[in-house]
Amino acid sequence: MDExxxxxxxxxxxxxxxxxxxxxxRDEPVKICHVCGTHEWTITHFGIRNMLPPTVEVIAGPGCxxxxxxxxxxxxxxxxxxxxxxxxxxxxxxxxxxxxxxxLDAKAKGADVRIIYSAGDAVKMAKKSRxxxxxxxxxxxxxxxxxxxxxxxxxxxxxxxxLVSHRVIPPAMKLLAEMKDLSxxxxxxxxxxxxxxxxxxxxxxxxxxxLPTVVAGFEPLDVLFGVYxxxxxxxxxxxRLENEYSRVVRRxxxxxxxxxxxxxxxxxxxxxxxxxxxxxxxxxxxxxxTAYDARVKHEVRIxxxxxxHPGCMCHLIIVGxxxxxxxxxxxxxxxxxxxxxxxxxxxxxTCRIWAKTINRQSRVIE
Amino acid sequence: xxxxxxxxxxxxxxxxxxxxxxxGEGVLRxxxxxxxxxxxxxxxxxxxxxxxxxxxxxxALETLNLWDEILRSETEIE
Ligand code: SF4
Numbered sequence: 001m002d003e004x005x006x007x008x009x010x011x012x013x014x015x016x017x018x019x020x021x022x023x024x025x026r027d028e029p030v031k032i033c034h035v036c037g038t039h040e041w042t043i044t045h046f047g048i049r050n051m052l053p054p055t056v057e058v059i060a061g062p063g064c065x066x067x068x069x070x071x072x073x074x075x076x077x078x079x080x081x082x083x084x085x086x087x088x089x090x091x092x093x094x095x096x097x098x099x100x101x102x103x104l105d106a107k108a109k110g111a112d113v114r115i116i117y118s119a120g121d122a123v124k125m126a127k128k129s130r131x132x133x134x135x136x137x138x139x140x141x142x143x144x145x146x147x148x149x150x151x152x153x154x155x156x157x158x159x160x161x162x163l164v165s166h167r168v169i170p171p172a173m174k175l176l177a178e179m180k181d182l183s184x185x186x187x188x189x190x191x192x193x194x195x196x197x198x199x200x201x202x203x204x205x206x207x208x209x210x211l212p213t214v215v216a217g218f219e220p221l222d223v224l225f226g227v228y229x230x231x232x233x234x235x236x237x238x239x240r241l242e243n244e245y246s247r248v249v250r251r252x253x254x255x256x257x258x259x260x261x262x263x264x265x266x267x268x269x270x271x272x273x274x275x276x277x278x279x280x281x282x283x284x285x286x287x288x289x290t291a292y293d294a295r296v297k298h299e300v301r302i303x304x305x306x307x308x309h310p311g312c313m314c315h316l317i318i319v320g321x322x323x324x325x326x327x328x329x330x331x332x333x334x335x336x337x338x339x340x341x342x343x344x345x346x347x348x349x350t351c352r353i354w355a356k357t358i359n360r361q362s363r364v365i366e
Numbered sequence: 367x368x369x370x371x372x373x374x375x376x377x378x379x380x381x382x383x384x385x386x387x388x389x390g391e392g393v394l395r396x397x398x399x400x401x402x403x404x405x406x407x408x409x410x411x412x413x414x415x416x417x418x419x420x421x422x423x424x425x426a427l428e429t430l431n432l433w434d435e436i437l438r439s440e441t442e443i444e
Binding site: 019037118195196221254347 | 371372374398400401402409411413414415416418419420421422423425426427429430433434437440
C-alpha cells in the first residue's frame with residue numbers, strides 16, 4: 001500500500017482547496033488548532049497554509065512531547081545522571097534546556113547519557129550491564145506511554161528504573177478550548193494518539209464546547225480534508241466529532257494498549273512547560289511499581305524549575321498565540337544547532353519545524 | 367527521532383512478540399508487536415519501536431472514494 005502516493009494526490013488536493021475557499025467565511029476569521037508536531041510538519045512542509053484562504057487560520061497547539069517536559073523534570077534527570085547512573089533517553093531529549101543544564105551539558109561534564117530508540121533498548125542495555133544502575137527517561141504522549149507499560153509489565157531487570165514524564169493530550173486540549181483569548185473554532189485531533197485512545201475522549205469538545213473536532217491523518221489530503229470538514233460543520237452550525245483517519249483509528253482505540261497503561265499508571269495533575277499545571281494530565285507509576293520508580297530509587301524530586309529563558313516566546317508558541325517568526329530570537333540567537341527554547345529542540349517543536357523548512361513555506365503540493 | 371511520529375511498515379516475519387518490519391527501500395527493523403494483533407503481510411503503524419495499530423488497506427481506499435464522492439455531490443448541489 002502506497003499511502004504517500006494515494007494521500008498526496010494533487011488533483012484531489014486542489015479540489016478540496018477549492019471547496020475550502022468556497023466555505024471560508026468572508027470576514028470573521030476561523031481559527032483551527034491541531035495538537036500534534038507531525039501535523040505541523042505536514043502543514044509546513046507541504047505549504048498547506050498557503051493553500052488556505054486568509055480567513056482560515058491553522059495554529060499549532062502543544063503537540064511536541066519533548067517541548068512540554070518542564071525544566072524541573074530535566075533537572076531530575078540531570079541530578080540522577082550526576083549520581084553516576086546511566087540515563088537512557090530519546091535523542092530529542094538531550095538538548096532540552098533544564099533550569100541550568102541540559103542532559104547534553106551533563107554528558108559534556110562526564111555523565112553517562114545514552115540515546116535509545118525505544119523503551120526496549122533501555123531494557124536490553126540494563127540486562128547487558130547488570131552491575132550498573134540505569135534509568136529510562138520515559139517521555140511522550142499516549143502513543144509512547146503504552147510501550148513503557150509493556151516493558152514495565154515484562155519484569156524489567158532490577159538495575160533499571162523509570163523516570164516517568166508521560167503526559168496525556170485531551171486535558172491540554174480542554175485547556176486550549178477554555179482559553180478565552182485564543183477563541184478557537186475547531187480542533188484537528190492528533191491521529192496517532194487517537195489510534196491508542198480512540199474517539200470517546202474527544203466527544204466533550206463538540207458537545208460541551210461547541211467545537212467541531214476531526215481526527216485526521218498526516219498526509220496533506222488528510223489535513224486538507226480535516227479543515228474542509230470543520231468548515232462544513234461550522235457552516236451547518238452542527239459541531240460534531242468525525243474520524244477521517246479510519247484506516248488506523250478505530251472508535252474504541254487500541255484496547256490492549258489502554259489496558260496495559262491503566263495497569264501501570266494512574267493519572268495526576270502535571271506541569272507542562274509553558275502551560276502550567278493541567279489537571280489529570282500526567283501519568284504516574286502505580287504503587288506496585290515503586291521499586292522501578294527512579295524518583296524514589298535515586299531520591300530526587302524537584303518541584304520547581306526555570307522553564308523559560310530570557311526573550312524566549314515558547315509559552316506563546318506552544319498554544320499557537322504567536323508564530324516562530326514573531327520571536328526576536330528566531331534564527332538569530334536561537335537556531336536548531338543552538339536552541340534557546342524547548343520549541344527549537346524537539347523535531348516536532350514548532351520553531352524547529354519552521355526553522356528547518358523556512359525555504360519551503362511558499363511551496364505547494366505538486 | 368521524532369516523538370509523535372509513527373510510520374507504516376509491512377510485517378515480513380513474526381517471532382513471538384517481535385516482528386521484522388519492512389519500511390521500504392530495503393529498511394528492515396525489529397518491532398515489538400505486543401500491542402497489536404498482526405499477521406505477516408499486515409501494515410502496522412510503528413511508533414518508537416512498537417506497533418500501535420494495524421492499517422486497514424480497504425478502509426484507506428474507501429476513505430479516498432468517499433472523499434471524492436463528497437466533493438462531487440457538493441459540486442452538483444451548487
Ligand atoms: S525561536 Fe527559540 S527563543 Fe524564540 S520562541 Fe522559539 S524556541 Fe523560544
